[in-house]
Amino acid sequence: MISVVSTAESAPTGTGTPEPSLYRRIRRLFTRDLLVSLALGQVLSLLICAIGLSSKFLAEDFHANTPVFQSFLNYILLFLVYTTTLAVRQGEGNLLAILxxxxxxxxxxxxxxxxxxxxxxxxYQYTTLSSVQLLDCFVIPVVLLLSWFFLLVRYKAVHFVGAGLCLLGISCMVGADVLLGRQQGLGEQKLFGDLLVLGGATLYGISNVCEEFIVKNLSRVEFLGMMGLFGSFFSGIQLAIMEHKELLKVPWDWQIGLLYVGFSAFMFGLYSFMPVVMKRTSAASVNLSLLTADLYSLFCGLFLFHYKFSGLYLLSFFVIILGLVLYSSSSTYVAQDPRVYKQFRNSRPAGDPSPLSPAILEPSVTYTSLSPESGDELPVQVA
Incomplete structure (x- = not known):
């Protein structure tokens, strides 16, 4: 049985009187860790914005519809950098040992x-841009539910309020798209396209939760190396079966080559940097941060594609940032269950040379926070 007891009290100020609770909470809301985490999340959003813009130029200006080939290039880069790193390692972290x-x-x-x-x-070929932007947010409840049941993350009311504000912000952006008539897609096949987005968002949620578990308990290089190995293999097969004819239609020149190189570099940067941010925060926090990527794309579109501007775009941006601040301002806790850690590896106690000795993992509670609350430490009693 695990019980949590709070013994937080108002911290004294220099005058010897209790510091006002509201002021103390506002001061803690904007800590260095919180601001750094928000900034890292926005770096990921900018990378996704760059990926989207390069894909848009390839598809619309050069008629190069090659999503599998573009992903294949990224997996090849992951293979060359991270899989080869695992191959030259010694011991349990070696590629062969992991496989x-x-x-x-x-x-x-x-x-x-x-x-x-x-x-x-x-x-994108079957439904509207607005539908993709809205339905892609389905990844957030998927990540929250999977984190709750499989990673044993426990949330507070403020986390749900923050996530709700982020979803409200993206709804404002979609509403602005509808009002300005920025819709693309084939209406007759819209339902099929919407189902594709929901399926993709569900798979993204599964992938992100698994990534969070691996980078926090195993290794970032191991995750990226395995993605490079199996990603390049299976995407190569899919490319040969489904997209080889499309590649022959691409009017190759230096501009298209530069766009493919840029797309691959941005995607490689996203895959390499996301585990770093996810280890610092969580899969849920990362996905909430990525909601601003569509807004950055819209702001770039104002100059590159002459989109119409709407004040709802700015409102959407500030609502999403407010939701991120609220979500990140309070700690979550993880009830660690030994069964979770047996899903990917069989560990043994540190210093035990015998591979037959199983690890003894006691149930415990770990608190994680982006904004440390020094005066609100919660002692944990395990009975």
Whole structure:
């Protein structure tokens, strides 16, 4: 049985009188850790914005509809950098040792990641841009639910309020798109496109939660190396079957080559940097941060594609940022269950040379926060 007891009291000020609770909470709301985490999330959003813009130029200006090939290039880069790093390692972190222990789990995860990218990119051909932007947010409740049941993350009311504000902000942006007539897609097949987005968002949620578990309990390089290995293999097969004819239609020149190089570099940066941010925060926080990527794309479109401006875009941006601040301002806690840690590896106690000795993992509670509350430490009693 696990019980949590709070002993927080008002911290004294320099005058010897209790510091006002409201002032103390406002001061803690904007800590260095919180601001750094928000900034890192926006770097990810800018990378996604760059990926979207390069894809748009390839598809609309050069008629190069090659989503599988674009993903394949990214997986090849991951393979060259991270899989080869695992190959030259020694000990349990070696590529062969990892494959021997859990190759089939990474194979499934690689397929999930590949098809998530493919479903969402394909959906743009059948449904409206507004529908993709709105339905893609389905990844957030998926991540929250999976984190609750499989990572044992426990949330407070402020986390749900913050997530709700982020979704409200993206709804404002979609509403502005509808009012300005910025809709694309084939109306007759809209339902099929919407289902593709929901399927892709669900797979993204599964991939993100697995990524969070791996980078926090195993290794960032291991995750990226396995994605490079299985991603390049299966996307290469999918490319040969489904997209080889499209590649022959591409009017190759230096501009198209530069766009492909740029897309691959931005995607590689996103995959390499996201585990760093996810280890610092969580899969849920990262996905909430990524909601601003569509807004950055719209702001770029004002100059590049002469989109019409709406004040709802600015309102949407500030509502999303407010939701991120609220979500990140309070700590979550993780009730660690030994069964969770047996899903990807079999550990043993530190210093035990015997591979037959199983690890003894006691149930415990771990508190995580982006804004440390020094005066509100919660002692944990495990009975």
């Amino acid at each position: 021997k222990q859990r190759w089939w789990k990474y194979m499934i995860l690689g397929l999930v990641d590949i098809e998530a990218n493919y479903l969402v990119l394909t959906a």
